[in-house]
Amino acid sequence: MTGAKKLLLASLALGFIGGYVDTVGFVALFGLFTAHVTGNFVLIGAELSRASANSVLLKLLVFPTFIAAVALARLVALRCERTKTVASRPLLVMQTVLLLVALVCSVPAGAVLAPDAPWAMATGLFMTAAMAVQNAAGRLAWPALTPTTVMTGNVTQVVIDSVDLLRGAAGPEVRDRLKRFIWPVLAFAVGALSGAFAYAGWKFWVPAITAGDARRSGRDGCEDGSQGVIASEWVIPFRREHHEQRPGPHPGRPATGL
Template identity: 35%
Template sequence: MSATRHLPALLSVIAGSVDTIGFLGLGGLFTAHVTGNLVILAAHVVSGDRATVAPMLSVPVFMMVPGLTRLLVGRLAFMGLASLRPLLVLQFLLLAGFLALCLAAGPGVDPNAAIAVIAGMLGVSAMAVQNALVQVALKGAPPTAVMTTNLTRFMLDMGEVLLGRKPDDRAAARARAMRTWSAILGFALGCGLGAACKAAFGLLALALPTGLALLACAQGGTTSRPPERLQA
């Protein structure tokens, strides 16, 4: 299990870079979380502007994919297989498809073009799988794509470390804070790397998170965690 200790931080780098590259390259589409797309969609509706297709589709897609992921995890558990590596492989394949379609679309692609919308939904699906796998296969790990939750948890834990009266509670808060901080730092690093690579290479920058996702597959494959037994 020690080989997967740093996996949440690596997944955070992936999420940060994918979210930033998708936002810059596909007309403001957030791939790693649905909240931003809801805000953009609501702003378009209120202002009377024509909303782009991808943010509208991203909401049902992001809702559907975790449900399908749950079915896959249940099937893997029935077969006696751990779900971590298969979900990491699925995420890698979705990111590889995201990269391939963006390259096929060429530079200056219209965000409302069919190929760009499909590519964006592959990116959204990859991040939805990542959000799901952290909860079902990396229990106890912090979220890797929702930094509002992580920042809140980190500050509360730091307050407990500094002001708490019970040694056990302070120790638990310190351990949580270290895990959460690595995810926050990883996401920020991913955002910076994603922005720099997008400026230098265009949507070819998606090769960065895709390559990191392949590395995550290798890390996830070394775990000895037993298969999950999900309740029906």
């Protein structure tokens, strides 16, 4: 498999995970963005403007959590540089561990679901940390990889290149870039839809998305300059739980477990 195909596989897998986790966090945790964290600024402002505002503590805590996780990922990558090893494996392991911890926290969180409930907050913060590591890995381990957690820039580039393609002014470079940018967008969309429907049907458990295998390529770097790829299967286990619905934080919105 060529380096370009490996990067495509990585962008599809990580794009799906980004959309999946962000949607589950938004649906289950009172509108929390775990991947697109800056979107929480809008939600904080909207919440505080209401007369009966809910707690915004969780949305405020995601910012230092995100920063700390990115900083930790950078330190891991620096250590890998010193030891001349590929950073992709430890970063993927870190993300997997954080998602598994979020899964563990979501079990007791389902018993008391509120914006400021400790277990619910822990679940959201660990999910945010996992997405922060994925964001950082895209820059530290796969510099040639298109963004996989925030799609605004990707969609902008896809539209620009599509217009040039329709004008007949798209050269090989534009066509190649269009292919690289459009697939993560589609994967993110599929992940978001999957997360919404999976949560609606299975409730309670936040999905634990684990990397089955993260291994380096035959050489220290891929043909396109990236330092490693995901050559793995991504497993998304769920467990169906039945709980009595409790009154939600907003009128007409039932609270369900994570």
